[in-house]
Amino acid sequence: MTVAVEGGSDKTQRGAGPRPGPRPGPISRFRQSYNRNWYAWAMVAPVVAVIGALVLYPLARGIYLSLTDANSSNVGKTIGVNEIPDSFSWVGFDNYTEILSGGDHQFWPHFTWTIVWTVVCVALHYGIGMSLALLLNRKLRGRTFYRMVLILPWAVPTFVTVFAWRLILADDGGILNMALEWAHLPTPPWLSEPFWQRIAAITVNTWVGVPFMMVSLLGGLQSIPSEQYEAAEVDGATPWQRFRHVTLPGLRSVSSTVVLLGTIWTFNQFVVIFLLFGATGAPEAQILVTWAYRLGFGQDPRDYAGSAAYGVIILSMLIVFASFYRRWLARNEKAV
């Protein structure tokens, strides 16, 4: 069957058919490509429509808002039958200079903490995920059971997770502090002091994020042909060398994808921090995203422009990161 569509026999097939068909020439090639593209475009049209209407247009609108002084008191709204028009004005890059020059005393501290948060979380996700994947990839009694239990944190909705952790970490009478007290260890105020809040946030987010990494890497491990390990073993490679020269390269494409996605997701991890410390929690533990949300929705008057400007800054940082990351990957690929 498949032979029929391959180059040489293609002509014979057509010639034999009842319809002579157009001679292979530029027109038919164009027609063919048009037909193919027509189908392709029809299939991607819904995505383009949804993303265009609900992502790109709002993005443009958000960028516009970030260049104004919009807040909840001057944005147009409808109260009953009265329509109040927009009354905010264009301020150019004022919001950005205000934020980036440290004028609001919030951006740079949050920026630093967001970077620390992202790096630590992704490193923990990847490290723990990798260790568990390596363990689960062995022949082992009860492997399916372990796998199911270990994926569990992923299946639990985040706000349930966070609520459970709040019970565990509660300063007064949380089980963790009870256990620490029992062991005569210090009992840190996990949910009330900035430093410990940060530790708590990282802990919870690690718990949430490991299963995704683990499952992805486990799949990656399973796709590495076992002959490679056998060959390495025959060559006398130590376990560490085998890990370094067989496992890691074999996982490269999976790793690069999950690290990129993990970084983006962690950088924008809204729910964990938002729910763990509430909308009005201490500003020190807020990352850029939750801070931007708070500017736009968690205070009065709502600072739409400032929030949008934060959003644009976050987005640009991620885009810069992603393009550097891809370039770095491409360069590494060549070097190997």
Add this chain to the structure above:
Amino acid sequence: MSTTADLPVAGAAAEPAAVPPRKRPAGKRQLKRGERPRSASVLIHGALITASFVAAFPIGWIAWISLGPDKTDYLHPGDIADKISFENYTTVLNDTEFLQWFVNSLIVALGTCLLGVFIAASSGYAVSRMRFPGHRQLMWTFLVTQMFPVAILMVPLYNILADMGLLDTYWALILVYCTTAIPYCAWLLKGYFDTIPQEIDEAGRIDGLSPFGTFYRLILPLARPGLAVAAFYTFLTAWAEVAYASVFMLSEEKYTLAVGLTSFISQHDTQWDLMAATSVLIAIPAALFFYLVQRHLVTGLTAGAAKS
């Protein structure tokens, strides 16, 4: 890590097994390839049991607390054993809007799931099989959409949905969740479709199927593991989302569970026992869904991650 590192040593040490295997006393017998000493097994199981405990403890804990009838029981978890009751559950089910919220969440999550996976699959297929102008940019756009912080889209989305008259409807949330779920799923499924041989498409075309027909009748059934993971991801995204849901759903009877639970915190100030029971009830559908797809999770996820 240390456990993993020293395991294969045993295998390597066993390598000079070119010597014909002799019978040895049980404890010290020569290890075959792939076998490991008992101590290593103990270490592996120890590590995995510890990890499983950490993974399961918070969930088990909340389930335990939910059985205590008093709202201060979380302070004395030991006492719960004597007075286990399902009182919290009956309270939540009978005296709150829980069931209404539950239905709302279910509609939104399943709607997102169906719509999102279908759209993601068709576009993933198009990108995987057809080299049309713009397919590269499309994939890049998908990646970029993953980077959008909630904050930047929230206000404009609110305005758009208000203009379309969709605020406070299920469609508002379904559409918004699709924008976050579709790009990732399309990426994932594109990778999965890449692993399905092109010959199948070609055979389908020769048998007279249109490209849609090929996709629908041949490829989708083959891609079931990938679809299962995409569905799982989409469902969870929608089931657990808080930020959009709390801004776009205005009336109490349209709340999703996520929003409902947050309103619980403010309304029934720190009624931890009821909160715990609600949490357990919320986790159950997600767990069921997870149980249905977990078989496909590893294959489905990797094909995507490995190829994209």
